[in-house]
Amino acid sequence: MFGGIRKRVVCIWFPRLASDRVLRARPVDGPFALTLRESNTERIYCLNAQAERLGLHRGMSFADARAFCPDLVSRPARPDLDARFLAALRRWATRYCPWVGREGVDGLVLDVTGSAHLWGGEAEMLADMRAGAARAGLTIRLGIAETRGAAWAFAHYGKGEDGLAGLPVAALRLDDKVVTALQRLGLRSIGDLSGAARAPLARRFGPGLMLRLDQALGTVLEPVGPENDPPHYGVRMTLPDPIGLSGDVMGVTARLLAPLCDKLKAQETGARTLTLTLRRVDQGSQQVELRLAAPMRDPQRILPLFERGVGAVDAGFGIDQIRLEATLVEPLPVQQIGSTQVSPDRLDDLISRIGTRIGLENIQRFLPADSHIPERGFIIAPAAFSAAQGGWVALRPRPLRLFAPVPIAGTGNRPPERFRWRRMRLTTGRATGPERIAPEWWFSDDNWRMGVRDYWKVDTREGRRLWLFYTPQNPAWFVQGEFA
Known part of the structure; x- marks a missing residue:
């Protein structure tokens, strides 16, 4: 009771x-x-x-x-x-x-x-x-x-x-x-x-x-x-008189961003996706979605990123209500930034600005991968959804450019003295190697399932520095990369 x-x-x-x-x-x-x-x-x-x-x-x-x-x-x-x-x-x-x-x-x-x-x-x-x-x-x-x-x-x-x-x-x-x-x-x-x-x-x-x-x-x-x-991260403003100019819409957006970012800061979170909903007097509505490269809660950094989307809005006979909502948030704890630290905000802002034009998924970066196979030593990931990593360790020199193996004429287990590649006649000046690499048998790879490759670094007299390999199990020579 x-x-x-x-x-x-x-x-x-x-x-x-x-x-x-x-x-x-x-x-x-x-x-x-x-x-x-x-x-x-x-x-x-x-x-x-x-x-x-x-x-x-x-x-x-x-x-x-x-x-x-x-x-x-x-x-x-x-x-x-x-x-x-x-x-x-x-x-x-x-x-x-x-x-x-x-x-x-x-x-x-x-x-x-x-x-x-x-x-x-x-x-x-x-x-x-x-x-x-x-x-x-x-x-x-x-x-x-x-x-x-x-x-x-x-x-x-x-x-x-x-x-x-x-x-x-x-x-x-x-x-x-x-x-x-x-x-x-x-x-x-x-x-x-x-x-x-x-x-x-x-x-x-x-x-x-x-x-x-x-x-x-x-x-x-x-x-x-x-x-x-x-927590609900949404704010709105109903206007007494309809507006239609981009500058007026951006002004209202600035007024809505301030309380929204204050709430994000109180919860130690940052917005990754923001949706601006513009309701017109004819009861129709248009949305401007902003996807950010990193969690943000700084109104001065976020506001300019809305300009492109707001400029493309059809206001019709006027907009009488604007709603701003953070539809996707991520933790963003307060951090102490020292005098020697470099803030990544400018890079994130650049990625966000370019992403509004071509899409965040199309801005990519290379990340290291744990593999001794040259073409598997890296992965490509969207820059907005992955962090830059170190760990690029190469015990042997690797070419700056990699491409699919191109067969060339050659005999024996040492690089040919003369060969033709990409319609160019090249002469071997200095050859360093070999470096034998075996395939990763625990992965399914239709391009390389068995056998070994003997890699050579070849400096040609014409100035090309190429990466060649020889397959002893099926004698043949290939070019797979070019050094800077």
């Missing part, structure tokens, strides 16, 4: 949260399962009712599941998207009460004390929850009790709030090993456990067992901790 009001807690369990989320977008008529790799084995992560009726279950090997059910439709599981979906369901559940928290990875817990009368009673409130879940295509199980532990037990193992003592000990949220050990001792229900001597059980299983029991019975309080909604 709290202030004369009996405490009431509701547990909402979504037993097929992951599969329901996927099937909502792409329905499947028949058995369906999501798979997740665990210990180098694909296992069933979640499945629909049709698959369960065929005898499939969670944790089952996917190979065994396909043997039992050849018609099984499967897709890879995405626990990260399931967590985002559960967060959306938590916001939906706040319509019943403000105190809503998560219960594991597939449930919610609500402290509905004093809220049920707004729906006409507890039965009506639970009926509305079931109706809402049915409209959304979600499987749901509900439990309501005076404690959080009892509500969880009823949602997972019971059909009502009466008869807690008759529920199995697994309803106390215990580990599987503890449940198995209790069953071997003959303690199969909560009633059996509550009637047994506490001291021997505490010595054998630790204090956690008795804590779960006391939480379910209400002897130990277990509050419902509501989660705070994530």
Whole structure:
């Protein structure tokens, strides 16, 4: 009792949260399962009712599941998207009460004390929850009790709030090993456990067992901790008179950037994507999206980057509302910059400015890769989504330019004295080598699967400095690179 009001807690369990989320977008008529790799084995992560009726279950090997059910439709599981979906369901559940928290990875817990009368009673409130879940295509199980532990037990193992003592000990949220050990001792229900001597059980299983029991019975309080909604990085301004000039729009954008960047600074985050929505008087709207090369929260650096997009906006008969939102943010903690440090802000600004014209993905940089194969010693990545790295270590000289191997005429295992390359007749002046390189057999490479290459650095009398290699297993000479 709290202030004369009996405490009431509701547990909402979504037993097929992951599969329901996927099937909502792409329905499947028949058995369906999501798979997740665990210990180098694909296992069933979640499945629909049709698959369960065929005898499939969670944790089952996917190979065994396909043997039992050849018609099984499967897709890879995405626990990260399931967590985002559960967060959306938590916001939906706040319509019943403000105190809503998560219960594991597939449930919610609500402290509905004093809220049920707004729906006409507890039965009506639970009926509305079931109706809402049915409209959304979600499987749901509900439990309501005076404690959080009892509500969880009823949602997972019971059909009502009466008869807690008759529920199995697994309803106390215990580990599987503890449940198995209790069953071997003959303690199969909560009633059996509550009637047994506490001291021997505490010595054998630790204090956690008795804590779960006391939480379910209400002897130990277990509050419902509501989660705070994530910060919303959006500001808007409604204008008394419509505007249409680019300078006016940029002025309003500057006024919106200041409070937005202050909020980003307070949360120690920076914007990576900003969306400027311009609503016209005819109720139409246009958006200007700005993607940044690095997280930023400096209005003076961000504002000039909007000029190109704002200049291309069709204002129509005027713009009466402007909204600015940071749709993608990243952590940006405060840093102490010393006098000897070089700030990368100017490079980030340059990449962002060029990226607004040609796209951030088209501005690329080379990064070192762990491979002794020349053409695999680097990777190309977008500069906006990767950090510059050191580690360019070459124990032997490598050419500045690499290209596909070009065959040339030559005999023997030493560089030819004269050869023709790119319509040029070249004469070998000095040759350094050989450096033998073997292929990486653990990778699949159609260009080089077997054999070795003997690389030579050749300085020609005509001034060309080339990288040649010889293949002893199939005698032939090739040019693959050119030194500066």
